[in-house]
Amino acid sequence: MAKTIYLIPGVGANDKVFQNLDLSAYEIVHIKWPKHRKNESLQSYVKKLLPQIKKDTQPVLIGLSFGGIVAIELAKLIDPHKTIIISSIKTYHERPLKIMFLNSVKFHRLLPAKLVLQFRFWLNWLIGSSSKKDMELIELMIKETNIEFNEWAVDQVIHWKNDEVIDNLTHIHGTQDKIFPDFYIKDAVWVRGGTHFMVANRAKEISKIIKKELAPNYQIKASQKKQLKRA
Numbered sequence: 001m002a003k004t005i006y007l008i009p010g011v012g013a014n015d016k017v018f019q020n021l022d023l024s025a026y027e028i029v030h031i032k033w034p035k036h037r038k039n040e041s042l043q044s045y046v047k048k049l050l051p052q053i054k055k056d057t058q059p060v061l062i063g064l065s066f067g068g069i070v071a072i073e074l075a076k077l078i079d080p081h082k083t084i085i086i087s088s089i090k091t092y093h094e095r096p097l098k099i100m101f102l103n104s105v106k107f108h109r110l111l112p113a114k115l116v117l118q119f120r121f122w123l124n125w126l127i128g129s130s131s132k133k134d135m136e137l138i139e140l141m142i143k144e145t146n147i148e149f150n151e152w153a154v155d156q157v158i159h160w161k162n163d164e165v166i167d168n169l170t171h172i173h174g175t176q177d178k179i180f181p182d183f184y185i186k187d188a189v190w191v192r193g194g195t196h197f198m199v200a201n202r203a204k205e206i207s208k209i210i211k212k213e214l215a216p217n218y219q220i221k222a223s224q225k226k227q228l229k230r231a
């Protein structure tokens with residue numbers, strides 16, 4: 001049975017963030033965000049994504065950042081062929097303490113995404129991207145962002161309680177990720193110097209890892225994960 005890749009973007013992003021990936025050998029479906037209810041739980045919301053999953057192919061879920069968390073919750077419902085998360089977290093144990101601090105001061109509500117554009121130094125530090133091409137893509141996505149959805153999504157990350165590492169999961173993470181620092185992350189395929197935006201500006205490397213993970217009978221060993229981090 002053919003495999004279909006479902007790409008799930010993160011907070012403040014849309015399908016443009018995946019545009020540099022080379023996954024042309026597979027059918028690609030970009031998951032769209034349905035409208036959420038103000039106090040809706042993540043588990044309830046994820047069920048709204050099920051109509052976008054085809055029944056006649058093997059689903060491969062690839063989630064970026066918040067999309068990785070969504071991919072994990074969706075995987076619990078559909079038992080996909082493979083789940084791959086990028087620049088994300090597998091359980092709440094990998095969530096950095098600073099996120100809890102930002103929640104305590106409601107930082108993400110005081111400074112909505114569109115206002116962040118006025119503070120380029122902060123955006124460059126947070127995303128880890130400063131090239132003109134990267135900034136143009138980020139600005140385009142932020143202009144198209146849904147502020148209310150973003151606030152709800154950040155709340156879901158902050159309050160996510162998952163402590164289960166699901167089966168058939170691959171975690172791709174950068175060693176220079178400022179949002180989810182590598183200090184908290186375990187058992188990942190490491191991209192040396194990769195930032196939270198590496199799915200766009202290190203797309204060739206990310207594509208290569210994904211293709212290897214989806215190759216028949218391929219399974220990366222723990223020793224290889226260690227070497228990738230130190231390479």
